[in-house]
Amino acid sequence: MSRIRIEGLLAAFPKLVGTGKQHTYVETENVRYVYQPIESLYLLLVTNKQSNILEDLDTLRLLSKLVPEYSYSLDEEGISTNAFELIFAFDEVITIGHKENVNVAQVKQYCEMESHEEKLHKLVMQSKINETKDVMKRKASEIDKSKIEKNRGEKGGFGPLQSLGSERIENSFSDLSISSSGSGFGSGPAFGLNTDIDSFSNKTKGRPTSSANAPPKGLGMKLGKSQKANQFLESLRAEGEVILEDVKPSLGQSRSAAPPLTDPITLNVEEKLNVTLKRDGGVNNFDVQGTLALQILNQEDGHIQVQVKTGENQAVAFKTHPNMNKELFSNESILGLKDPNRPFPTGQASDAAGVGLLKWRMQSTDETMVPLTINCWPSSSGNETYVSIEYEASSMFDLQNVVISVPLPALREAPSVSQIDGEWRYDSRNSILEWSILLVDNSNRSGSMEFVVPQADSSAFFPISVSFMATETFSDLKVVNIIPLKGGNAPKFSQRTQLITENYQVV
DSSP states (O other): OOHHHHHHHHHHHHHHOOSSOOOSEEEOSSEEEEEEEETTEEEEEEEETTSOHHHHHHHHHHHHHHHHHHOSSOSHHHHHHTHHHHHHHHHHHEETTEEOSOOHHHHHHHHTOOOHHHHHHHHHHHHHHHHHHHHHHHHHHHHHHHHHHHHHHHHHTOHHHHHHHHHHHHHHTGGGOBOTTOSSBOSSOGGGOOGGGHHHHTTSOSSOOHHHHSOOSSOTTSOOOOHHHHHHHHHHHHTTOOOOOOOOOSSSSSOOOOOOOOSSEEEEEEEEEEEEEOTTSOEEEEEEEEEEEEEESSGGGOSEEEEEEOOSOTTOEEEEOTTBOHHHHHHHOEEOBSSTTSOOOOOOOSSOOOEEEEEEEEEOOOGGGOSEEEEEEEEEETTEEEEEEEEEEOTTOOEEEEEEEEEOOOOSSOOEEEEESSEEEEETTTTEEEEEEEEESTTOSEEEEEEEEESOOGGGGOSEEEEEEESOOSSOOEEEEEEETTSSOOOOEEEEEEEEEEEEEEO
16 A cells, blocks of 8 residues: 555545544445544544454554553654654554454563663663763863962962973873863863763763663664664754753653463462652551462363462461452461362453452551652752752662652753762653662662752652562562362462552652
8 A cells, every 4th residue: 555545544534533423433435444532632443344343443442552551641742752662562463454463461572672782782882981981080180180280380480390291281181172271171072982972961970870881671672763863963962952862761650561471370479569758757658458369371270279378577467359268278378269169260361460369468657668768858059959869778679660750840951960870861741850770789779869950949849759669579478389179280380479669659
């Protein structure tokens, strides 16, 4: 189908859609338009009249679930910003005009492939940047010393000796493009660095951490900027424009999708964390709610019992499903149905989390139980406000994809970040500064960020929202064994464990 034909079909669609009708499709002489409204826009699928309308509706329904997964706002601007991500996702659903047998989780996994070559390239680039910064600091320090010695010589009568030293310094550091006044660096690129370093300048300032050197996941198969786009951005930089990279948090707002099930039996242990911390210290609310869910692929594996082991945390209160044998669980820590002849439900729905077997809850006011604390210190000086933020993580968990979102007063441009452990991104639409750390482990249990904004009240930087995930839980629940009730070998099973934040704030 030619481009002109496609543009003609799309141009004719608005004229065919009537108002006040409940239909989700429109037919013309040659094609059928299957559509679904999404706020002020339409999600449109164009097929021939011989296609199965039920399959078309199923395809449209899957595409409508993918749109909010890749676009933060469902308006024209949001769709245009994330156009490439949506194209890649749609391409996984429809191949050569036919729908693939996939679900939302599988599409997200396929679109987040990793590239070893890209990781290696980013590590090499970051190493070069760090080395260059060290050399620049050392050269700048030597130049400052030469200025001080020159001033002393002019006042104390050591002019000839100083001029000799100054000439030697200028000759040895000529590659720095030092200006004739000796006040700083010239306009040329220092040490032969190209403009690719500009994209790192607003992300990895301050001392490097393990998260700063680690490449973000999920970028291996994404389409990069074309050569023309790079030339356009470079021309804008040459004209003095400030180019901010539109970088999404590595893990903040969109968590990686769970891989599709491959084992006959899968048990999902998930805990959701709801925490409200006081800005001056202390805990307003600390609530953990956990679930254990069972997913079985094959019907013949439905007659089983699940043996678990709980941790030593006495504050966790467990409750079994009403259909479970409560005495069996309390006496032997085995989860089984009251009627042993009845099998567990089987099959895997596209969005189902499985059959809930067990749930638990833990509440506390002990601040030592909090996995991550945030300290924010705004201070005003003149017409500016200096903000220092520090995080401290307990040794209980290793936290992944940490995103700390700090609200800011309305700004005309991005804040000036002077030091940061990790990466940062400014959401100008919502006026939020997002500080992201890929991994918090024993190498970086604490970190800090400093930035400057125009003068503002200290309450403007609250509430601070935090999101992260971990592969360990407060309950420390483990699945020990699967017991078949009809004899034979125990079926193979896998366990997935994660702790996620549902609402985590500093107020």
